[in-house]
Amino acid sequence: MIRNLFFYIREAFFSTKKNGIISLATIVCLTATLIIVGIFLIISLNINIFIANLESQLIAVAYLTDDLSQDEIEKLVQNTGGLEGVKGVDYVSKEEALQRLKEDLTEHKEILAGIQENPLPSSLEITVYDSNYLEEASYQISQFKGIEEVNYGGQLTKNLLIVFEFIRKAGLGIILVLLFVSILIMFAVIKISVHSRQEEIEIMALVGATNWFIRWPFIIEGFFKGLISSLLAFAVLGKAYQYFSGQAKEIIPFISINLEVDFALRIGIILLFLGIFIGVFGSMLSLRRISYEKL
Amino acid sequence: MIRMFHVFKTFPNKVSALWDISIHIKKGEFVFLIGPTGAGKTTFLKLIYRGILPSKGQVIVDGVNLSRLKQSYVPFLRREIGVVFQDFKLLYDRNVFENVAFSLRVTGVKNAIIKKEVNEILNIIGLSHKKNTNPHLLSGGEQQKLCIARAVVSRPLILLTDEPTGNLDPDTSWEIMKLLFKINIWGTTVIMASHDKLMVDRAQKRVIRLEQGRLVSDTMKGVYSKE
Ligand SMILES: Nc1ncnc2c1ncn2[C@@H]1O[C@H](COP(=O)(O)OP(=O)(O)OP(=O)(O)O)[C@@H](O)[C@H]1O
Ligand SMILES: [Mg+2]
Numbered sequence: 001m002i003r004n005l006f007f008y009i010r011e012a013f014f015s016t017k018k019n020g021i022i023s024l025a026t027i028v029c030l031t032a033t034l035i036i037v038g039i040f041l042i043i044s045l046n047i048n049i050f051i052a053n054l055e056s057q058l059i060a061v062a063y064l065t066d067d068l069s070q071d072e073i074e075k076l077v078q079n080t081g082g083l084e085g086v087k088g089v090d091y092v093s094k095e096e097a098l099q100r101l102k103e104d105l106t107e108h109k110e111i112l113a114g115i116q117e118n119p120l121p122s123s124l125e126i127t128v129y130d131s132n133y134l135e136e137a138s139y140q141i142s143q144f145k146g147i148e149e150v151n152y153g154g155q156l157t158k159n160l161l162i163v164f165e166f167i168r169k170a171g172l173g174i175i176l177v178l179l180f181v182s183i184l185i186m187f188a189v190i191k192i193s194v195h196s197r198q199e200e201i202e203i204m205a206l207v208g209a210t211n212w213f214i215r216w217p218f219i220i221e222g223f224f225k226g227l228i229s230s231l232l233a234f235a236v237l238g239k240a241y242q243y244f245s246g247q248a249k250e251i252i253p254f255i256s257i258n259l260e261v262d263f264a265l266r267i268g269i270i271l272l273f274l275g276i277f278i279g280v281f282g283s284m285l286s287l288r289r290i291s292y293e294k295l
Numbered sequence: 296m297i298r299m300f301h302v303f304k305t306f307p308n309k310v311s312a313l314w315d316i317s318i319h320i321k322k323g324e325f326v327f328l329i330g331p332t333g334a335g336k337t338t339f340l341k342l343i344y345r346g347i348l349p350s351k352g353q354v355i356v357d358g359v360n361l362s363r364l365k366q367s368y369v370p371f372l373r374r375e376i377g378v379v380f381q382d383f384k385l386l387y388d389r390n391v392f393e394n395v396a397f398s399l400r401v402t403g404v405k406n407a408i409i410k411k412e413v414n415e416i417l418n419i420i421g422l423s424h425k426k427n428t429n430p431h432l433l434s435g436g437e438q439q440k441l442c443i444a445r446a447v448v449s450r451p452l453i454l455l456t457d458e459p460t461g462n463l464d465p466d467t468s469w470e471i472m473k474l475l476f477k478i479n480i481w482g483t484t485v486i487m488a489s490h491d492k493l494m495v496d497r498a499q500k501r502v503i504r505l506e507q508g509r510l511v512s513d514t515m516k517g518v519y520s521k522e
């Protein structure tokens with residue numbers, strides 16, 4: 001088995017070398033496709049993060065009057081939690097509110113310097129399942145006794161979410177189309193390579209090679225081409241992403257572009273998997289119908 | 296070793312290449328298959344290594360009915376049959392040694408054994424000194440020898456050769472013939488399709504004659520000419 005594996009790998013490299021131009025073309029095509037897929041992936045993953053951020057802003061904040069007892073607060077939390085569409089209720093005390101403000105203002109401590117008494121109200125932070133519930137729930141809460149005022153994110157957030165959702169879906173569609181196209185390209189290219197080796201395949205079959213013995217070198221060839229292409233695509237994307245995200249940060253500073261290692265790793269793994277999948281699947285597809293007996 | 300019962304072969308283009316052939320070739324025999332061009336000699340050989348299936352009738356090789364042989368077993372049948380093709384079918388992208396080794400590699404033989412067997416057969420055939428040469432640099436006779444080496448390196452039960460002396464001078468032809476006799480003496484059943492009157496007459500072996508796809512004569516110690 002191992003012995004055969006060496007033979008397959010050797011034959012695969014032999015064939016890659018022999019069909020140098022075609023091999024190069026395959027790798028270039030596949031790399032290009034993977035880069036485009038990668039771009040859409042990056043956009044779509046960033047949008048995911050964006051949406052998550054926005055969704056976390058889908059909260060209503062109800063400010064409480066200062067004269068409530070512990071029991072009354074508990075009752076309010078319970079009543080609010082019982083409203084339709086409400087996912088969770090968090091109580092934020094006056095002390096906590098101040099603490100948060102201090103953390104936010106670490107660079108401007110002087111603002112708080114003169115304050116002796118805590119001026120901030122305690123509040124309830126209410127998350128909802130869907131932005132559509134926000135308005136109704138806010139109204140209901142504002143009717144409760146002990147509520148000073150209710151604030152919630154506006155129409156802008158809702159509209160942004162709709163737009164991003166659309167972009168995400170379109171991106172997914174484009175990725176699927178590209179995937180399909182790249183499998184076709186791989187299929188065609190390996191078909192050419194199979195064709196150029198038809199005679200060799202025929203001879204293999206005539207001296208008693210099994211079908212799988214004939215197929216393996218081609219599958220391995222597809223595997224390595226996929227592997228190389230995805231590594232290339234990853235390298236190119238990595239450099240480009242670094243460059244452009246730097247630029248983007250300067251232009252629109254509030255956009256939080258993800259530059260973390262584990263994000264890159266995720267993209268890398270997806271590309272690797274895709275590249276290998278396309279390479280191997282393309283090979284299998286083009287080998288499916290070659291005739292091993294044609295003479 | 297090889298039996299045919301009322302074998303007909305008609306190609307999709309309606310050409311009738313073989314017509315009602317029945318024959319029995321025993322283990323260890325040496326048989327000439329002769330007849331004018333287009334008589335059906337190559338077709339006859341293809342039926343034996345299951346390059347094609349008969350349109351009608353049965354072909355039985357080493358006790359196996361080829362029409363009933365499962366597709367996945369065909370490679371294993373072919374490992375028992377060495378074939379020297381009319382058009383050589385050599386791999387011109389690798390050297391002489393690798394061409395011969397090829398038929399062992401596909402069956403998963405160990406490298407050390409491949410080396411030993413290939414060198415041995417190249418010695419017998421007389422191509423050792425050209426081991427690292429590319430086949431397209433070989434003469435016609437040397438290419439024929441190479442084909443024979445590749446066909447017999449796996450020590451098949453049957454050797455089929457399709458005009459192995461076509462286009463060769465009489466001395467080289469006779470050299471090839473002697474090689475085939477030697478292989479035959481090892482116990483291999485040999486069938487040789489040929490136009491070569493000189494060789495057939497000289498060899499004094501069984502001669503099967505085809506004409507327009509029909510078996511017209513089958514004689515022990517036969518000669519090429521009709522009567
Ligand atoms: N694949 C095929 N499709 C259609 N017709 C074929 C095919 N192979 C052979 N034939 C026809 O069958 C007949 C017998 O061909 P075959 O090759 O067996 O002849 P042959 O005796 O080997 O001739 P030669 O001495 O020239 O090699 C010929 O008329 C040929 O044209
Ligand atoms: Mg012929």
